[in-house]
Amino acid sequence: MYSPPPDPTDAQRLADAHDKAAATLGAIPRGPLVWGWHGRTLSRRADHPEHGACWLRLLAAPADQAGGKLWTGTADAAHSVPHAVHRPELHGLHDHSDGTNAYRAELTSYVSSPACAPSPVLRRELALTTPWWSSLRTSLKHLAATRTGRVAVRQEWADRAVPRFAGVPAPQVTEWVTVHGDLHFANLTLDGPVLLDWEGWGIGPYGYDAALLYLYSLLAPATAERIRQTFADVLDSPHGRAALLIVATELLQSASRGDHPELVAPLRALVSNVTGA
The missing domain is CATH 3.90.1200 (Aminoglycoside 3'-phosphotransferase; Chain: A, domain 2)
Incomplete structure (x- = not known):
């Protein structure tokens, strides 16, 4: 489910890491926090002096499990997937670790249009053109x-x-x-x-x-x-x-x-x- 981690300490840790990444990337977070699948990611809208409205997404994992396909997916797509495929543009990355946990922050273009559904399983009909x-x-x-x-x-x-x-x-x-x-x-x-x-x-x-x-x-x-x-x-x-x-x-x-x-x-x-x- 899309929800914060069950342990409030973990939720605060990710929120602090998100703020740190924003400062490093020169972005100012605004708006509500958006949690990913089982609290594994944390995202928030941000403003950037060069790129304007952006989306700052933080991925977290135990330090010994960081890296691999899921870790590099956004960066790999930015380098390899053609612009004919409609996707957010990657503006910046920031990696850091507290020794126990590793974090990757991705600053991408802000997509103003909402998602079609709030979660993967569709529960209501959509009228798409x-x-x-x-x-x-x-x-x-x-x-x-x-x-x-x-x-x-x-x-x-x-x-x-x-x-x-x-x-x-x-x-x-x-x-x-x-x-x-x-x-x-x-x-x-x-x-x-x-x-x-x-x-x-x-x-x-x-x-x-x-x-x-x-x-x-x-x-x-x-x-x-x-x-x-x-x-x-x-x-x-x-x-x-x-x-x-x-x-x-x-x-x-x-x-x-x-x-x-x-x-x-x-x-x-x-x-x-x-x-x-």
């Missing part, structure tokens, strides 16, 4: 062709996880493209759309982003159907069905840890439909 859907498809097309050494999903993981959590043999992915990796309506803005949160992007199965957006929207059937129609050429292909099964597995694995249990029944129904089980 045809140009909005066309723009999303264009961004994903340019992203798919981006060259990167980052990996979002591995076949080895699917081979282990699909039988365990979905109860069916793992599909063998034969077409790999570059994907956003966390495409849901909390990471898409009402205007544009602008694609937010670039922590997990990298190589993944063809159709992965469309499948993730679709499965996170199953509780809003009209919107889910619009996704299905918009990406019919992707999701109705053999590659797309493999992506649906892999994404369903990921969300079922997440549900086994207590996240979005309300999706379990529709996800299992989808697995049965995709596999004919």
